Amino acid sequence: MTCMSTFYMWTIGCQMNVADSWRLERELRRLGYRETRQAENADLIVLNTCVVRQRAEDKCIGRITSLKGWKRRHSHRLLVVMGCLVGDAEDLKSDYPYVDLFIRPSAYMDLVHHLCDNALLPRRQIPSLSDPVPVSMHVPISYGCDHHCTYCIVRLRRGPERSRPILEIVHEVESLVQRGVREITLLGQNVDSYGHDLPPARPHTGENSSPTLVDLLYAVHEIKGLERIRFLTSHPADMQPAIIEAVAALPRVCPHFELPIQSGDDQVLRRMGRGYTVDQYKALIARIRERFLDRQLPTCSIATDVIVGFPGESNAQYEATYRTLEELRFDAVHVAAYSERPGTPAARLPDDVPREEKERRRREVDDLQARIVGQINARFLGKTVEVLAETRRKGRWQGRTVTHKLVHFQDQRHDWRGKIAQVRITWTGPWSMIGQVVGEAGQ
Numbered sequence: 001m002t003c004m005s006t007f008y009m010w011t012i013g014c015q016m017n018v019a020d021s022w023r024l025e026r027e028l029r030r031l032g033y034r035e036t037r038q039a040e041n042a043d044l045i046v047l048n049t050c051v052v053r054q055r056a057e058d059k060c061i062g063r064i065t066s067l068k069g070w071k072r073r074h075s076h077r078l079l080v081v082m083g084c085l086v087g088d089a090e091d092l093k094s095d096y097p098y099v100d101l102f103i104r105p106s107a108y109m110d111l112v113h114h115l116c117d118n119a120l121l122p123r124r125q126i127p128s129l130s131d132p133v134p135v136s137m138h139v140p141i142s143y144g145c146d147h148h149c150t151y152c153i154v155r156l157r158r159g160p161e162r163s164r165p166i167l168e169i170v171h172e173v174e175s176l177v178q179r180g181v182r183e184i185t186l187l188g189q190n191v192d193s194y195g196h197d198l199p200p201a202r203p204h205t206g207e208n209s210s211p212t213l214v215d216l217l218y219a220v221h222e223i224k225g226l227e228r229i230r231f232l233t234s235h236p237a238d239m240q241p242a243i244i245e246a247v248a249a250l251p252r253v254c255p256h257f258e259l260p261i262q263s264g265d266d267q268v269l270r271r272m273g274r275g276y277t278v279d280q281y282k283a284l285i286a287r288i289r290e291r292f293l294d295r296q297l298p299t300c301s302i303a304t305d306v307i308v309g310f311p312g313e314s315n316a317q318y319e320a321t322y323r324t325l326e327e328l329r330f331d332a333v334h335v336a337a338y339s340e341r342p343g344t345p346a347a348r349l350p351d352d353v354p355r356e357e358k359e360r361r362r363r364e365v366d367d368l369q370a371r372i373v374g375q376i377n378a379r380f381l382g383k384t385v386e387v388l389a390e391t392r393r394k395g396r397w398q399g400r401t402v403t404h405k406l407v408h409f410q411d412q413r414h415d416w417r418g419k420i421a422q423v424r425i426t427w428t429g430p431w432s433m434i435g436q437v438v439g440e441a442g443q
């Protein structure tokens with residue numbers, strides 16, 4: 001029997017990976033493990049990996065390789081790789097024979113079972129159910145995806161969409177709220193299609209059909225002590241009017257939408273397998289903004305994703321994307337240069353946009369977005385907004401507005417963690433704002 005007591009967790013990638021890592025950390029603490037910040041001192045090292053972009057995959061490979069010496073020095077300790085890098089475990093075992101265990105995405109309980117079955121546990125087990133939780137948490141509501149975007153490896157790694165039952169999600173959120181969480185983000189590869197694979201049950205309407213994201217929003221909204229609810233990521237082809245109406249109707253659901261456009265050219269969208277046109281996407285954005293129309297301040301925010309340099313993307317097609325971003329004026333644009341993902345349909349297309357040109361386009365979009373969001377945020381100058389304070393760093397509190405704007409403020413006299421402060425904005429920039437506290441919301 002091997003006595004183990006400490007673990008080290010390394011996470012890269014999307015919010016789903018972050019959520020998986022937090023849940024695994026919680027399970028390890030329940031078994032009596034203690035977290036260490038130094039990998040060298042750990043009895044158990046877990047790397048939660050991402051391969052959605054080549055750069056992320058390269059980081060993961062580098063991290064695994066860097067631990068070969070650690071494993072040689074400490075052969076009795078455990079090295080585990082999980083996440084989207086794990087496709088064919090046999091091939092990975094051949095490439096990295098010093099890794100003890102490969103675990104597929106979100107299957108973190110496989111590690112827990114392995115530790116218990118092989119008695120790889122701390123000698124003195126002191127389970128802890130009171131591990132610290134942040135103010136804001138991600139709660140997975142589904143795993144996998146049913147879309148077939150030609151560039152995306154997520155479906156190959158995470159499989160088809162699998163929704164969690166509403167009651168299971170509600171019970172988890174209730175537990176988190178009891179421990180101090182005040183904001184939750186309902187998380188899925190495509191939250192808009194939540195529930196289609198579940199048995200008929202419509203708690204919100206009473207209809208005899210499968211539950212939807214709308215039903216889930218109404219159910220979670222009833223939880224006492226929960227201040228805010230967010231959801232991501234949405235797919236433009238699946239964003240129904242009922243979802244928009246639910247966001248408008250439920251006070252604690254934040255009017256922030258994550259709607260990846262990926263390209264502003266119809267031909268590129270078809271090659272990507274996105275399932276909508278640019279005009280259909282623009283109509284959806286117009287519908288959302290019309291529903292939350294306010295002439296004084298933006299009362300909703302919209303973020304998007306863009307891929308530049310997709311196979312076959314001409315200069316004219318890229319320019320169409322650039323003009324679309326200029327026109328729609330998003331609150332955030334997450335832009336990435338295309339990188340081939342082996343096994344995806346797009347990998348069979350010629351990767352014919354030079355790397356230098358991809359990078360030029362990426363920087364140009366970044367510069368455009370910095371200018372646009374700087375102008376959007378400038379409208380908040382002198383206005384008072386409600387900020388849910390999450391942490392204090394370097395003497396300043398920081399948190400976000402309902403429209404996901406990052407705000408910093410100073411107040412040494414009060415503990416604002418988990419509370420909503422009314423903050424008058426005194427400075428704005430493209431990525432954050434600074435303000436002064438003028439009171440607490442609801443008082």
